[in-house]
Amino acid sequence: MALLLYSTTTPNNNPPNLRRSNCRLASSFPKSVIIPPNYTRTVHSLLPSHHSSTTTRASFRLRPITCKALGESSNTPIDQTVYQGTYGPWTVDPSDVREVILYRSGLVTAATTFVVAASVAFLPGNIFLRDVIEQDLDLLYGIGAGALGLSLFLIHIYVTEIKRTLQALWAVGVVGSLMTYFGFAQPLGESLSEYVVSNPTAVWLVGPLFAALTGLVFKEGLCYGKLEAGILTFIIPTLLLGHLTGLMDDGVKLSLLGVWMALFVVFAGRKFTQPVKDDIGDKSVFMFNALPEQEKKALLKKLES
Known part of the structure; x- marks a missing residue:
């Protein structure tokens, strides 16, 4: 479960359809989410330790993205705000x-x-x-x-x-x-x-x-x-x-x-x-509760440090 929407800068030899698939995979997120640059450190600090090998192979850069979900009407109002929860940032998605x-x-x-x-x-x-x-x-x-x-x-x-x-x-x-x-x-x-x-x-x-x-x-x-x-x-x-x-x-x-x-x-x-966010509450709490115990412990250690 992703806490926010981000994009990766991939090497030039990656095929174009890979970059298009990244947009499709993000279809469950709001149509447009503006992420401040200072969230880079926040995301990296919240990743469990077993993701470190992945982050060493590709450079991650947060930047503004506009990505429309498949089949989603352009007139559908979705809260695009990024909220800071107890266990990390979260957004309101269509579900x-x-x-x-x-x-x-x-x-x-x-x-x-x-x-x-x-x-x-x-x-x-x-x-x-x-x-x-x-x-x-x-x-x-x-x-x-x-x-x-x-x-x-x-x-x-x-x-x-x-x-x-x-x-x-x-x-x-x-x-x-x-x-x-x-x-x-x-x-x-x-x-x-x-x-x-x-x-x-x-x-x-x-x-x-x-x-x-x-x-x-x-x-x-x-x-x-x-x-x-x-x-x-x-x-x-x-x-x-x-x-x-x-x-x-x-x-x-x-x-x-x-x-x-x-x-x-x-x-x-x-x-x-x-x-809508009032009836959702702090979504990061529910996302944290859904994690396996090992990932919970890993995330808590990151937050404590």
């Missing part, structure tokens, strides 16, 4: 942009399906729209749960164990939701949401999925200082626990549900106002 867009799209889809389904609690019982939504509550729940799972799969968290925990909570919640639907709700002719509302103990089965959602908004609030995410971190478990224990009356639950709906919309919508 990073796709992951961030899918991550944010999952959040928007989860928020939209939740708000539409929860609106039943506030709509009058004699209107056509309420009847339509009630018929599709299970479909909305399934789409929202799947979208949340997509976001949890793509979320960037430095501590892998935390990410796996959130994903495990989501999986347990999905299994619990299926058990509740097929084992209890469907035999009674009710949707999953209706059954959970009328049977608070079912929160034990579906709750882990919402615990995963709580962990995701907590991460967003902690990383970016978003007020709506911080409030959601408290509202989601408070409402579920209040319903589970029966210590919260319907008026308070409706109020908290309304706040949850409003803040969820704000939270999901504001994700698209952030730079």
Whole structure:
């Protein structure tokens, strides 16, 4: 995995098609990356020791390059900035942009399906729209749960164990939701949401999925200082626990549900106002974690020296 895009000055007897292939191999990088000359020493210092024999056979010179990826539109906006990470410089490439867009799209889809389904609690019982939504509550729940799972799969968290925990909570919640639907709700002719509302103990089965959602908004609030995410971190478990224990009356639950709906919309919508790099984090950390142990040690020694 390359940390930045650089070019080599090869002897004159190299065939021209070799130089063209270098451009093709760099197609996964942004279209144009301007590298300052003082990065030469940085790249050389980050190379593991087993690359030394290669660097003695060819002289390396960093210079501005414009290289368009194969099949890439010239109008595609890509962040061309070189960021200095903990373990070296890194750039945003098209695959990073796709992951961030899918991550944010999952959040928007989860928020939209939740708000539409929860609106039943506030709509009058004699209107056509309420009847339509009630018929599709299970479909909305399934789409929202799947979208949340997509976001949890793509979320960037430095501590892998935390990410796996959130994903495990989501999986347990999905299994619990299926058990509740097929084992209890469907035999009674009710949707999953209706059954959970009328049977608070079912929160034990579906709750882990919402615990995963709580962990995701907590991460967003902690990383970016978003007020709506911080409030959601408290509202989601408070409402579920209040319903589970029966210590919260319907008026308070409706109020908290309304706040949850409003803040969820704000939270999901504001994700698209952030730079793409925010949801990537320090890419050099993830690249370092993907290295074999020997290469990690070699790189750490270089950085320490």
